[in-house]
Amino acid sequence: MSDHALPDTLPAWLARLEAAHPVGIDLGLERVAEVARRMGLLDAPLCDRVITVAGTNGKGSTVAMLEALARAHGLSTAAYTSPHLLRYNERLRLDGQEADDATLIAGFEAVEVARLDGEPVSLTYFEVGTLGALWAIARGQMDLAILEVGLGGRLDAVNVIDPDVAVITTVAQDHAAFLGTDLEGIGREKAGILRAGRPAVLGSTTLPASVRQVAGELGAEVHALGEAFDWDPTLPDPGLPLDNAATALQALLLAGLDLEEEACRRALAGVELPGRMQWLGQWCLDVGHNPHAAGYLAQRLAVRPCRGRTVGLLGMLADKDADGVIAALSPVVDAWVPASLAGERARAADDLAERLARHGGAVWHRGASPAEAADWLAARLAPEDRVLVCGSFFTVAEVLEWRLAGEQTAGEDTASEGAR
Template identity: 70%
Template sequence: MPSPSSRTLDAWHGYLEQVHPVGIDLGLDRVAEVARRMGLLQKRLASRIITVAGTNGKGSTVAMLEALGRAHGLSTAAYTSPHLLRYNERLRLDGDDADDATLVAGFEAVETARQQAPVVSLTYFEAGTLAAFWAIAQRSPDLAVLEVGLGGRLDAVNVIDADVAVITTIALDHADFLGSDLEGIGREKAGILRSSRPAILGSRALPESVRGVAEGLGAPVSALGEAFTWQGDSETWRWQGTSASGGGLSLDDLPDPGLPLDNAATALQALAAADVALDPACCRRALRGVTLPGRMQWLGQWCLDVGHNPHAATYLAQRLAALPSAGRTWVLLGMLADKDADGVIAALAPAVDAWVAVGLAGERGRSAEDLAHRLQARGEQVAWQADSPEAGAAWLSERLAAEDRVLVCGSFFTVAAVLTWRQQQTA
């Protein structure tokens, strides 16, 4: 293995995947120790830090926070996971993906600190998170937006204290790590909250445990439907919220960002809680121009969305129903074995005419045959089975009518594979 100073970004990934015995190892002690050695706990990463946790809607909320911050003239950093096509997507600096040199320098800083006696073992995600934090700290931006990877309380991102904490939604997912008790999951997600610092609750249906944690910490709560809300539809909508000092705010004639309006309203409230004076023109420009690959991303007839649980699938079905099509609605579905395939199928079924079931490879992969069996058990029309998303997309592309549309969903892996396939077709 090359020395740390000569490793490429790909070499770092291979190295980090080998140095810790498990991929997910929740807990903050190891991460906090390395972060302390790196000086990340002794000074602020940014002037304002907003952390976002939740089951669904994190990525879109982060993207809108980032776009809104930049539209208001703030320098920004955004850390998210996982990525679709390139690891560099996980860290954006002033709207651009971090380059290899920035990420490699971050990994070198992490490794130097990790190897100090006593040596600390870090997972791939933990090392990547600290590398991103190091890169952010070098720039000290006006706004850093940090997306929690899994859970909240014990996630590596939570080693940094947020000025404003956002919880989007809570639903069943990652049951092997978080369990199946929504109240318990709510307490874990609420672990990102801090004493006396704003807690933005971006769903009308959060478990009571979330508010209970906030109240126990004395964290002022701004909840969707209470301290902030929105009215209208996807064409134009109005937001009402609360300033950092407690005054009323309102924004009219906001454009459709192409992402859930609950999350757009939440992003506006979080930025207001971070004491950013919201300018109507800046907000409109940001929402009109925000983009997020793999979330209701339309490429011609193809819509790609990484939704992989029943809650996300319900939203997708609603969006499709609100956009009537003269042709057939196809779904190309590929899912991991540890996801609730039956729940996703049930949520999507009312909006679907025909299905293409595709398999995902790997230790966690689910076969096309398994998906097809579940679909057929519900009386759904399975038009084709394919061993891979690429093969399913190739088959379907030859049979689409001009007025048909396709939803590609079920996993980040499914969407990434079809995105890559489409790029190769148009190259």
């Protein structure tokens, strides 16, 4: 497609971006930094304050709490996250609202003009999305930008922007094909977001030594959980990891925000994050897809008694540690319904079922898809049972769509009854 025939709808733009670069993930900053320079994104600070968040798990919840806390103190905010669950618009929030199609399209167009201004630069779907979001944030003149790293840290597109405060939530194994399996190496990659002389907030007490080594090499100011700060048990439980709540509060303090206790309580009590310990009646949806995240899920379920059975609806990608996830969840799950995912990286329900059996799990059904598995399971649940939907963003997204479709159908049926 030539630059003379740019798409005019968001779905058309996303289809174009998916087909534009030969590989989906192409780590490195040279290409994206060149286009960012052409766009003027490196000429001045993105906004008054920038906080960048990296980590294996806990990034999304930390970003959500940073955003809620900042807004409760009257700051205008921009938050960039990935991936999305139902709509691409979820990736960019401006003052707490998802960016509209027009804002996203304008960002994509600005990236397209810049990448063709001189020697053409090839960019991935994620890189165009990141640059487009940064362009929109810069134009918005916000008080605070919160940027979530997509993968790794050092070579992620988000890292073209220098943060005022850098946050590392956790370091565990995930994305092994790109980051390897050595935790020290993964820690060094994630520590690539740190900057000399600027605060580094370390949100876990079990980070690999390489994170502090990088901070020391750079001369970054280290503020570590359990040392410089900790969480206060008297604050409201946001239903998200309290380590991340404490990390968000510490990062905002270091960004120059004067925290007020009542505003913090209000923000933490009201923060919500779809797909993270999200309860919809009997159904708990969580995008956890590695053993570390599954361990946290198991802890949360263990302290929430259930009179009936806990059923795991599990769908995972082939490049994830399914055995590690199953082992972490097995103590709190009574029966399983594995589901097949679609796409190149898909893992079949049969594969999951075999692994579940090896771990001693009872497999009730093998779903052709997460939606089919949810449909099958919904007809067989007792009122006191609960379902944990997990293993992948794709699994949670499909069950969310299934749930929303069911609610819409129920609403239409009720309206029809009322009209008779």
